Amino acid sequence: MARRWKNTLTHDDVTPESVYLNRRQIIAGMAGLGMIGGTNMAQASTDLEPNSWEDITQYNNFYEFGTRKEDPAANAHQLTTSPWSIEIDGLVDRPGTYDFAEIMKAMTVEERIYRFRCVEAWSMVIPWNGFELKDLLDLAGVQEGAKYVAFETLLRPEEMPGVRFPVLDWPYVEGLRLDEAMHPLTIMATGIYGRDIPKQNGAPMRLVVPWKYGFKSIKSIVRISLVEDEPPTSWNKAIGQEYGFYSNVNPEVDHPRWSQASERRVGGGLFARRIPTLMFNGYEEEVAPLYAGMDLRKFY
Secondary structure, X not given: OXXXXXXXXXXXXXXXXXXXXXXXXXXXXXXXXXOXXXXXXXXXXXXXXXXXXXXXXXXXOOHHHOOOOOHHHHHHHHOOOOOOEEEEEEOEOOOXXXXXXXXXXXXXXXXXXXXXXXXXXXXXXXXXXXXXXXXXXXXXXEOOOOOEEEEEEOOOOOOOHHHHOOOOOOOXXXXXXXXXXXXXXXXXXXXXXXXXXXXXXXXXXXXXXXXXXXXXXXXXXEEEEEEOOOOOOHHHHHXXXXXXXXXXXXXXOOXXXXXXXXXXXXXXXXXXXXXXXXXXXXOHHHHHHHHOOOOOOOOO
16 A cells, blocks of 8 residues: 655645746746756756646647647637536445535545646646545545546537547546555646646546656546456557556657657747656656566556
8 A cells, every 4th residue: 555645735835827937037048048057957856847827728638629739728618517527436335426516525625736747748847736536536435346447538529529530439538557546646636726627638627647648647537437457548449559558657668659768848948958758757766666576668
């Protein structure tokens, strides 16, 4: 059982957007004058300043609203997010339909700020508001036979123009091993920068698994199932030879079509340098024990 992660951040610890933007301009100027060396610029951790609200909300992957990075921001306004409910079923003591507002009432005391890096072919640092997924699963009561957690995104074609195209087998589905789901770094995010999470970022509730590539962090969740067998996942079904079930950030294993050894930080400008990708996205100390003895090239 993973130890409980002691998150001490509060709303006061999140860098204000105006301060962030001003600091970014100063840092950019210092870099241009050669006052910041390459080693310092390549550091990557949760101590990095968060990206701006504009970076986070205008550059997204949410294929239900289109495949271009700007499509979700342009199209997600069509999504109806209230009322919202999540079906929790399978190997749980209290299966049923859980109203989002009631979940939030139950989790109010536990809600915290999580300043996590997210990585795809690019990276951001996002100050999420949320609570541990474990707390929600405990609310439903996980039964002994459960070994995996399956997730499903909303499918509403009249509000999601991207699903008119067979880019993936809709609805979008994802999954985690139960110990991954119960890890204290695995959260359900409900906000960014202290505001409600925007629709293009997965409103009203999405998964965030910071040591995995971003497509594992499924958005706009409507169903969570506790199951015995490994569940199907959308990208693994679509291109299984490229996207495995685990999808941990591992710079030592290349994607078949590109290297994963480096990444580009969103918001760094047109000529931003690529920086080294960290094992498990910088959370190796916290999550490596989950995979002790596993062949991480086979289980990619």
